[in-house]
Structures are given as C-alpha cells and as structure tokens.
Amino acid sequence: MRKRAAARQSDVLTVLNASNRPMTAYQILEQLQVSEPDIAPPTVYRTLSALTDQGHAHRLESIKAFVPCRCNHVESVPVLAICEDCGSVEEHDGSDLLPTLTRLTDQSAFQAARHIVEIHGQCGTCAD
Secondary structure (H helix, E strand, O other), X not given: OOOOHHHHHHHHHHHHHHOOOOEOXXXXXXXXXXOOOOOOHXXXXXXXXXXXXXOOEEEEXXXXXXXXXXXXXXXXXXXXXXXXXXXXXXXXXXXXXXXXXHHHHHOOOOOOOOOOEEEEEOOHHHHO
C-alpha cells in the first residue's frame, strides 16, 4: 500500500531530525528501507523536494545533503554554518541579510526564488 505524501514527508523528517549530521538522499533511503524495503530513490527525492519547497528541510548545495529546518522563518534567509571537521550544521536566521541580497539581485532584474547561505569552516568545538 502506498503512503500518502504527508505520511511520507513525516517519515523523512523523522529520519532527518534523528540525525545530528546532514544526510544524503541515499542515506535517508537506507534508513527508510529498514521498515519499507520496497521504497525507491525517486520517492525519497520527490519527498525531499516537497519538504525543501515547503521550508521544512534545507538542501546543502555544496555537499548535496539535507538537514531539517530548525528555525521558524517565513521571509528569511537561512544561514547554514557547516563544520568541515565534524559535519555539524548550525542554522541561523539571516533575515537582516534579505534587503542587501534583494538590492544586489535587483541591479540585474534577477528574480530570486529562494535564498540560502552556506558558510564552511569549523564549529566552536572543533576550533578549540
């Protein structure tokens, strides 16, 4: 029996929330296959696409992985600080960056569909 989209999204968010590191689509698939051996990669990709479109998850473009959204932001810019040593991701609200980014893109009439800022470096624990 096929699951409804909302149930599938809940399953994927449960997997993402249980991890303290970003996860690739295939890592999520492996977790889901424990209880649903027949689940296929396209199902996971469609679900992740819906979750990112809805703002419930973020795709870390630079490392092709996903994290759950941990901030409550509507007109915001998620700023994701990614530790290159341990892999942890901190999410910050970059709302005050939005006017500056809009001014930059307005210069060329670029229409932004979404905003996300990734910063790579070391977290406080790894930097010590």
